[in-house]
Amino acid sequence: xxxxxxxxxxxxxxxxxxxxxxxxxxxxxxxxxxxxxxxxxxxxxxxxxxxxxxxxxxxxxxxxxxxxxxxxxxxxxxxxxxxxxxxxxxxxxxxxxxxxxxxxxxxxxxxxxxxxxxxxxxxxxxxxxxxxxxxxxxxxxxxxxxxxxxxxxxxxxxxxxxxxxxxxxxxxxxxxxxxxxxxxxxxxxxxxxxxxxxxxxxxxxxxxxxxxxxxxxxxxxxxxxxxxxxxxxxxxxxxxxxxxxxxxxxxxxxxxxxxxxxxxxxxxxxxxxxxxxxxxxxxxxxxxxxxxxxxxxxxxxxxxxxxxxxxxxxxxxxxxxxxxxxxxxxxxxxxxxxxxxxxxxxxxxxxxxxxxxxxxxxxxxxxxxxxxxxxxxxxxxxxxxxxxxxxxxxxxxxxxxxxx
Numbered sequence: 001x002x003x004x005x006x007x008x009x010x011x012x013x014x015x016x017x018x019x020x021x022x023x024x025x026x027x028x029x030x031x032x033x034x035x036x037x038x039x040x041x042x043x044x045x046x047x048x049x050x051x052x053x054x055x056x057x058x059x060x061x062x063x064x065x066x067x068x069x070x071x072x073x074x075x076x077x078x079x080x081x082x083x084x085x086x087x088x089x090x091x092x093x094x095x096x097x098x099x100x101x102x103x104x105x106x107x108x109x110x111x112x113x114x115x116x117x118x119x120x121x122x123x124x125x126x127x128x129x130x131x132x133x134x135x136x137x138x139x140x141x142x143x144x145x146x147x148x149x150x151x152x153x154x155x156x157x158x159x160x161x162x163x164x165x166x167x168x169x170x171x172x173x174x175x176x177x178x179x180x181x182x183x184x185x186x187x188x189x190x191x192x193x194x195x196x197x198x199x200x201x202x203x204x205x206x207x208x209x210x211x212x213x214x215x216x217x218x219x220x221x222x223x224x225x226x227x228x229x230x231x232x233x234x235x236x237x238x239x240x241x242x243x244x245x246x247x248x249x250x251x252x253x254x255x256x257x258x259x260x261x262x263x264x265x266x267x268x269x270x271x272x273x274x275x276x277x278x279x280x281x282x283x284x285x286x287x288x289x290x291x292x293x294x295x296x297x298x299x300x301x302x303x304x305x306x307x308x309x310x311x312x313x314x315x316x317x318x319x320x321x322x323x324x325x326x327x328x329x330x331x332x333x334x335x336x337x338x339x340x341x342x343x344x345x346x347x348x349x350x351x352x353x354x355x356x357x358x359x360x361x362x363x364x365x366x367x368x369x370x371x372x373x374x375x376x377x378x379x380x381x382x383x384x385x386x387x388x389x390x391x392x393x394x395x396x397x398x399x400x401x402x403x404x
Contacts, residue, residue, distance in 0.1 A: 010134065010136070029353070029356060029358075031356050032356050032357070032358060033356060033357045033358070033383060033387045033390060033391040033394075034357075034358045034379075034382065034383065035357070035358065035359045035377075035378040035379050035380070035382075035383060035391060036358040036359055036360050036379065037379060037382060038179065038333065038334070038379060039249075039379070039381065039382045040244070040245045040246075040248070040249070040333065040381055040382075041304065041305070041381050041382055043304060044300070044301045044304050044305070045247070045248045046247065046288075046293065046297050049288065049293055049297075050247070050248075050284060050288070053284045053287050053288060053291075054280065054284050056287070057280060057283050057284050057287060058280065061283060064279075064283075065279040065280045065282075065283045066279070066280070067279070068275070068276070069276050069277075069279040069282070070276060071267055071270055071271045071275060071276040072091075072092075072094075072095055072096070072263075072267045072270075072276075073094065073095060073096025073097075073255065073276070073277065073282065074096060074277075074279060074282035074283055074286060075091065076282075076283060076286045077096060077282045077283065077285055077286040077289075078091045078094055078096065078255075079091075079286075080285075080286045080289035080290055081094065081096075081255055081289075082094070083289075084289060084294065085257075087225065087228075087229065089228075089257060090260070092260045092263065092264075093234070093257055093258060093259070093260050093263055094255055094256070094257050094263065095255065095256050095263050095266055095267050095270065096253070096254070096255045096276075096277050096282060097240075097254045097255065097256060097270060097277055098252045098253070098254070098274055098277045098278065099242060099244065099249075099252045099253070099254050100207065100209060100240040100241065100242035100244070100254040100256075101127050101128070101131060102254070102270070102273070102274070103240040103254055103255075103256040103266070104127075104128050104131050104172075104205065104207065104240055105131045105134075105135075105269075105273075106256075106266040106267075106269040106270055106273075107170070107205055107238055107240075107256070107258075107262070107266055108131060108132055108135050108137065108170070109135060109269050110262060110265040110266050110268075110269060111169045111170055111203065111262075112132075112135050112136075112137045112169050112170065113136070113167075114135070114136030114137070115136065115137075115138060115166075115167075116137055116138065116166075116167045116168075116169045117137070117138045117139075117140060117161055117166050117167060117168045117169060118132050118137045118138070118139055118140075118168075118169060118170050118171075118172060119140055119141075119142060119154065119157065119158070119168060119170070119171045119172065119202075120132070120139060120140070120141055120142070120171075120172040120173075120367065121141065121142060121143075121144055121148075121149055121172070121173055121174065121178070121181075122141025122142060122143055122144070122365075122366050122367065122370060122372075123141075123144075123180050123181060123336075123362060123365030123366055123372075123375070124141065124172065124174065124178075124179075124180075124365060124366075125174060125179045125180070125207065125365070126364050126365055128172060128207065129365075129367060132172070133368075137169075138166070139367035139368075139369075140157055140161065140367065141366060141367045141370050142154045142157060144178070144181055144183060146183070147185060147186040147188070147189040148173070148175060148178075148183060148184070148185030148186060148189045148190075148193075149171075149173055149185065149189065149193060151189065151192055151193060151196065154171075154193075154196070155196070158200065158202070168200075168202055169202075169203070170202065170203050170204070170205055171193075171197060171202055171203070171204045171205070172204075172205045172207065173185070173193070173204065173205070173206060173207070173223070174206075174207045174208075174209075175190060175206060175208070175211075175220075175222070175223060176208060176210055176211035176214075176220070176222075176331070176332070177210040177211070177213065177214075177329050177330070177331045177332025177333075177334070178332075178334075179209070179210070179332070179334055179377075180334055180336050180360070180362070180365050180377035181327060181334075181336040182327035182328075182329035182332060182334050182335045182336045183327055183329070183336075184217075184220065184329070184330065184331075185220075186220075187220050187221075190220065190221075190223055190226055191226060191230070193223070194223060194226055194227050194231060194233075194236060194237065195231075197236050197237075198227075198231065198233055198236050203235070203236060203237075203238065203262075204223060204227075204236055204237045204238070205238050205240070206222060206223045206224055206237055206238065206239040206240070207240050208222060208239055208240060208241045208242075209241075209242045209244065209245055210245060210331060210332040210333065211331075212246065212298055213245060213246075213298075213301060213302060213305065213331045213332055213333070214302065214330060214331035215302050215305060215306040215309060215330060215331045216306070216330045216331070217330035217331075222239055223237045223239065224237045224238070224239035224257055224258075234258075234259055234260075235258075235259040235262075237258070238256060238257065238258030238259070238262060239256065239257045239258070240254060240255075240256045241254060241255055241256070241257075242254040243285065245333065246297070246298065246301065247285065247288070247297075251278075251281045251284075251285070252277070252278060252281065253277065253278070253281050253282065253285055302331070305331075305333070305380075305381055307385075308380045308381060308383075308385070308388070309329065309331075309335075309380055311380070311385050311388050311389070312335060312378065312380040312388050312392070313328055313335070315388050315389045315391075315392035315393075316335075316337075316392055318389075318392070319389075319392040319393045319395070319396035319397075320337075320392065320395065320396045320399060321396060321399050321400055323340060324337055324338070324339060324399060325337070325338040326338065333379055333380065333381040334377055334378065334379055334380070335377075335378050335380065336362070336375060336376075336377055336378075337375060337376050337377075337378065338374065338375050339374040339375060339376070339399075340374065341374055342374075343374055343399070343402055344373045344374065345359075345361040345362050345363065345373055345374060345375060345376040346361045346363055346373055348361070348376070348395075348398060348399070348402075349361045349376075351398050352394065352395060352398060355394045355398065356394075357391045357394045357395060359376050359377060359378050359379075359395075360376065360377045361373070361375075361376055362374070362375030362376050362377065365377065
């Protein structure tokens with residue numbers, strides 16, 4: 001018996017993470033300068049504090065944290081998260097998950113049947129596209145402008161889809177320091193999107209990995225905060241927040257806020273997939289908050305990353321051809337380069353690897369039916385200052401050679 005012949009249709013057609021495959025394929029290249037991964041710098045990990053907290057939690061709280069825990073999340077951590085959020089939210093409106101991709105998957109499974117439509121930004125985070133497609137969703141991408149999701153195109157697309165009898169189940173957006181585009185949605189655009197979603201009764205999934213990594217400019221309220229406080233609507237926005245870029249991705253810790261009934265259904269999916277998130281890491285995070293470490297730690301992270309972003313922007317201005325456009329984010333860990341229409345970033349990737357420089361081609365961030373090839377994503381959080389300058393010099397030379 002060939003087991004591969006027994007695989008389900010979903011498994012046979014399911015896509016893997018092309019970003020992880022690209023990063024893995026270049027891992028053993030000696031001397032490689034990588035702007036490819038979405039890795040936070042290990043220098044920002046609060047390792048010494050976490051080492052002591054893990055030891056203390058196991059020593060003092062083992063009977064509880066090494067036992068099966070609540071599927072909806074550790075109540076001790078939830079209490080700290082509610083205080084951190086700083087506004088009225090109940091524990092029943094919150095679910096702790098093993099990373100935000102799980103939260104995104106649970107919401108998708110709770111709302112979407114095969115053939116239902118999910119509206120997303122184009123480009124958007126590949127990990128979410130993979131999760132959406134695994135549920136059989138039909139994806140439609142909406143372009144971004146300088147203020148975020150283009151609402152005129154969104155309105156037209158939803159009208160078109162509904163006229164065809166299709167069910168638009170969800171709008172997925174990354175408003176703060178967008179992955180991969182580096183953009184931040186304006187306050188006016190946030191309000192307009194919420195008002196439209198309420199009027200059309202389309203839920204919004206707000207993916208929020210980066211908002212607290214702001215290095216300059218004024219922080220904006222999340223869509224969830226605006227919806228619940230300004231519009232008194234607790235149903236329209238569900239917000240997923242991860243600690244991967246703050247405490248460390250290896251902790252696999254995130255939480256999601258939303259309507260109580262939806263959170264309950266998402267929790268049911270969590271029970272089926274992994275029973276619940278890791279109890280030890282949850283309790284360690286709770287004690288991290290309780291001891292007052294989070295805000296000083298966030299300040300240190302921002303202070304650490306700020307000069308790397310500045311270096312990346314300076315190096316791009318210095319080394320890249322003048323016809324290359326790029327975002328100038330105020331935080332997060334990515335910037336996005338837009339190339340001329342006739343320049344293919346997939347081909348540029350192969351040339352760059354030969355020069356020991358890597359990035360992620362922009363084609364990986366689009367729904368499969370609307371791929372574009374003239375863009376690329378750069379990560380600035382993992383390289384040294386010298387590597388940033390050298391890498392941009394190499395990329396600039398390759399781009400200039402394209403028209404030579």
